[in-house]
Amino acid sequence: MSPFRRFVTAAGLAWRAAPVTTAVVFCATLALGAGPVAAALFGKLLIDHLSTGSGAPATLAVLAAGLGGTLLVTHVGDAAVRYLEDQHARRIEMIVQERLFAKLNSLPGLELFERPNFHDRIQLALRAGQGAPQQLVGSARSLVQSGIQLIGFVGVLMAVSRTAALLLALATIPRLVAERRLARDRVGLLSALSPAQRRRFFYSRLQYEPRAAKELRVFGLGGFFQDRMRTELTAIHVSQRGLDLRILRVQALLDAATVAAMALAAYIVVADVAAARGTPGDLAIVLTALPVTAGAATAVVRQLAAGSEALLSIGHYLDIMTTGGERPGGVAVPALKDEIVFDDVWFRYGDDLPWVLNGVSFRIPLHRSVALVGANGAGKSTIVKLLAGLYEPAKGRILWDGIELSRLDPASLRRRIGMVFQDYMTYDLTALENIGVGDLETRFDLARISGAARLAGVDDVVGRLPRGYDTMLSLMHFSLGEEDDSAGVSLSGGQWQRIALARMLLRADRDLLILDEPSAGLDPEAEYQVHRVVHEHSTGTTRLLVSHRLSAVRMADRIVVVEDGRVSETGSHADLLRTGGRYADLFRLQAAGYQDVPRFPSTGPMTEAIGMAPNSLESSPEPASPTT
Numbered sequence: 077m078s079p080f081r082r083f084v085t086a087a088g089l090a091w092r093a094a095p096v097t098t099a100v101v102f103c104a105t106l107a108l109g110a111g112p113v114a115a116a117l118f119g120k121l122l123i124d125h126l127s128t129g130s131g132a133p134a135t136l137a138v139l140a141a142g143l144g145g146t147l148l149v150t151h152v153g154d155a156a157v158r159y160l161e162d163q164h165a166r167r168i169e170m171i172v173q174e175r176l177f178a179k180l181n182s183l184p185g186l187e188l189f190e191r192p193n194f195h196d197r198i199q200l201a202l203r204a205g206q207g208a209p210q211q212l213v214g215s216a217r218s219l220v221q222s223g224i225q226l227i228g229f230v231g232v233l234m235a236v237s238r239t240a241a242l243l244l245a246l247a248t249i250p251r252l253v254a255e256r257r258l259a260r261d262r263v264g265l266l267s268a269l270s271p272a273q274r275r276r277f278f279y280s281r282l283q284y285e286p287r288a289a290k291e292l293r294v295f296g297l298g299g300f301f302q303d304r305m306r307t308e309l310t311a312i313h314v315s316q317r318g319l320d321l322r323i324l325r326v327q328a329l330l331d332a333a334t335v336a337a338m339a340l341a342a343y344i345v346v347a348d349v350a351a352a353r354g355t356p357g358d359l360a361i362v363l364t365a366l367p368v369t370a371g372a373a374t375a376v377v378r379q380l381a382a383g384s385e386a387l388l389s390i391g392h393y394l395d396i397m398t399t400g401g402e403r404p405g406g407v408a409v410p411a412l413k414d415e416i417v418f419d420d421v422w423f424r425y426g427d428d429l430p431w432v433l434n435g436v437s438f439r440i441p442l443h444r445s446v447a448l449v450g451a452n453g454a455g456k457s458t459i460v461k462l463l464a465g466l467y468e469p470a471k472g473r474i475l476w477d478g479i480e481l482s483r484l485d486p487a488s489l490r491r492r493i494g495m496v497f498q499d500y501m502t503y504d505l506t507a508l509e510n511i512g513v514g515d516l517e518t519r520f521d522l523a524r525i526s527g528a529a530r531l532a533g534v535d536d537v538v539g540r541l542p543r544g545y546d547t548m549l550s551l552m553h554f555s556l557g558e559e560d561d562s563a564g565v566s567l568s569g570g571q572w573q574r575i576a577l578a579r580m581l582l583r584a585d586r587d588l589l590i591l592d593e594p595s596a597g598l599d600p601e602a603e604y605q606v607h608r609v610v611h612e613h614s615t616g617t618t619r620l621l622v623s624h625r626l627s628a629v630r631m632a633d634r635i636v637v638v639e640d641g642r643v644s645e646t647g648s649h650a651d652l653l654r655t656g657g658r659y660a661d662l663f664r665l666q667a668a669g670y671q672d673v674p675r676f677p678s679t680g681p682m683t684e685a686i687g688m689a690p691n692s693l694e695s696s697p698e699p700a701s702p703t704t
C-alpha cells in the first residue's frame with residue numbers, strides 16, 4: 077500500500093472527524109510556532125537597548141509588553157490547542173470504530189473470524205485507526221510549529237554566525253535517517269508481538285472469566301496459566317527492551333553529536349564577540365537560539381519519524397478496511413417453493429486441512445423435515461454452516477430452488493432462516509433481550525417473546541426471576557447493594573438451551589428452520605416436550621434437524637446418515653430400520669442402552685486404557701507431614 081494512499085486515508089479521517097477544529101488547530105499552530113522567535117527577538121532588542129543606555133522608557137515598556145504578551149499567548153494557546161486535540165481524538169475514535177465494525181459486520185462468512193492472525197489484525201487496526209490519524213495531525217502540527225521556530229532561529233543564527241548555523245544543520249542529518257529507521261522498527265515490533273499479546277490476554281482472561289473458573293479451581297490450573305501468561309509477558313518485555321536499548325544507544329549518540337556541534341558553534345560566536353565582531357545582544361540571542369534551534373531540529377526530525385510511524389501503522393487499518401469477503405451484490409432470496417439440494421458438496425476448513433465433506437448429496441424438500449445423524453466429527457454441523465452461508469463449498473453446489481447459494485445475497489438468505497446452533501450464545505442481556513435478538517424486527521414485543529418462551533418451556537422459569545423478563549441473565553452484572561434486585565442471575569445449561577430455542581422460535585415463520593442439537597442439554601422429559609413442540613409448531617415448515625438422540629429424529633420425514641463426510645444412508649426411520657444398516661445398528665444400540673445400563677468399574681479397563689495404574693492416586697507417595 078503506497079505511503080500516499082495511507083497519508084490520504086489518515087488525513088481524510090482527521091479532516092472528516094472535525095474540519096473546523098483541524099483548521100483552527102493549524103492556524104493556532106502557525107501563531108504558536110512564531111511565538112518563541114518573536115519572544116527571542118523582543119529579548120535581544122531589550123538587551124541591546126539597555127546595554128547602549130539609549131533606551132527611552134516608552135520604547136522599553138513597549139518591548140517588555142511585547143515580550144510578556146508573546147509569552148502569554150504562546151502558553152495559553154498551547155493549552156487551548158491541546159484541549160482541541162483531545163476532542164478531535166475522540167471524534168476520530170468514534171469514526172474509526174464505526175467504520176471498522178461496520179466492515180466487520182459486513183463480512184458474511186466465518187472463515188476470517190477463525191483465523192488468529194485476523195484477530196491480531198483487528199487489534200492492530202483498531203489501535204492504528206484511533207491513534208494514527210491523531211498522531212499524524214499532532215505530528216503535522218508540531219512539525220509546523222517546530223519548523224517555524226527552526227526557520228526563525230536558523231535565520232537569527234545565520235544573521236549572527238553562518239558557521240554556527242551550518243554546524244547545527246550538519247548534526248541534524250544523521251538524526252533524520254536514524255529516527256525514520258527506528259519508527260519502522262517500532263511499527264514492526266508491534267506487529268511481531270501481536271500473537272504473543274493475544275496469547276497473553278487469553279491466559280489472563282482465563283484466570284478471571286466465570287466460565288473458566290470452575291475447571292481452573294477443580295483441576296488446580298491457576299498457577300499453570302499464570303506461568304504461561306508470565307512466559308508470554310517476559311518474551312514481550314525482552315523484545316521491547318531490546319528495541320528500547322537500541323533507541324537509547326542511537327539517541328545518546330545523536331544527542332552527544334548535537335551537544336558537540338552546539339559547543340563548537342557557541343565557541344565560535346564567543347570568539348567573535350571577544351574580537352568585537354559582534355554585540356552582547358548577539359551573544360545573548362545566539363546562546364538562546366542554540367539550544368532552542370537544536371531542540372526544534374530534534375523535534376522536527378522526531379515529528380517526521382512519528383508521522384511516518386503513523387503512516388505505516390494506518391496500513392493495518394486499511395488492511396482490514398480493504399479485506400475482501402463480502403459477496404458482490406447477490407440475488408435476493410425468493411421464498412422456497414420446491415427444495416434445497418446438496419449436490420456433491422466438498423469442503424475443508426483450510427487448504428492444508430483434511431476434507432471434512434467428501435461429496436455430500438441429499439435433498440430437503442419443501443415443508444418436510446430432514447434429520448442429519450452421524451458420529452462425532454462426521455460433518456453434520458459443517459453441513460448446517462454451509463447451508464446458512466457461513467462457509468462456501470470448495471466443490472459442488474448447494475441449490476435453493478435451483479439457484480446456487482453463492483449467487484444469493486447472504487443477508488437476504490439469513491432472513492429466510494431460523495436457526496439454533498449447537499454452541500448457541502448466552503448473551504449478558506436481559507431475558508427479554510436474550511430471546512428478542514432472534515428477531516430484531518419485533519422490537520422486543522413482550523407478547524411474542526413470552527409466546528416463544530412458552531413454546532420452548534422456559535416462560536415459567538423467566539416468570540420466577542426477580543424482574544421477570546427484565547432480569548439480567550448474567551453473573552457479571554453485579555448487584556449494587558443488598559436490596560438491589562437488578563443483580564444478574566445464572567440459568568442452568570438446559571434453561572439456557574430453552575432460551576436459545578425460544579430465540580429461534582421467534583423465526584418459526586421462516587422458510588427454513590435449522591436445529592443443530594436443540595435438546596442436547598435437556599432432561600429426558602424436556603427433550604421429549606421440545607421435540608414435540610418443534611414438530612407440532614413447525615409442521616409445514618421446511619426443517620433440518622441435527623441430533624444424536626435417535627429417538628428425537630425418528631419423527632423426521634427423511635433421515636440422512638453422515639459418515640466420514642459422506643452420506644451413507646437415506647430414508648425414513650422405518651425404511652432405515654428395515655434396511656438394517658448403520659442407522660439401524662445405532663438405533664438399537666441406543667434403545668438397548670436405555671434398558672440395560674452397564675455399571676462403570678471404579679478402576680480397571682478405563683484407567684488402564686488411558687495408561688494409568690489403578691488407584692494411582694492412592695498409591696502415590698503421601699505428602700510429607702509437617703514437622704511440629
Ligand SMILES: Nc1ncnc2c1ncn2[C@@H]1O[C@H](COP(=O)(O)OP(=O)(O)OP(=O)(O)O)[C@@H](O)[C@H]1O
Pocket residue numbers: 190425429432450451452453454455456457458459498
Ligand atoms: N472451524 C473449524 N476449523 C477447522 N476444523 C473444523 C472446524 N469446525 C469443525 N472442524 C472439523 O470438521 C470436522 C467435522 O466437524 P463437525 O462439527 O461438522 O462435526 P459434527 O458431525 O457436527 O460433530 P458433532 O456430532 O461432534 O457435533 C471435525 O473433524 C472438526 O474437527
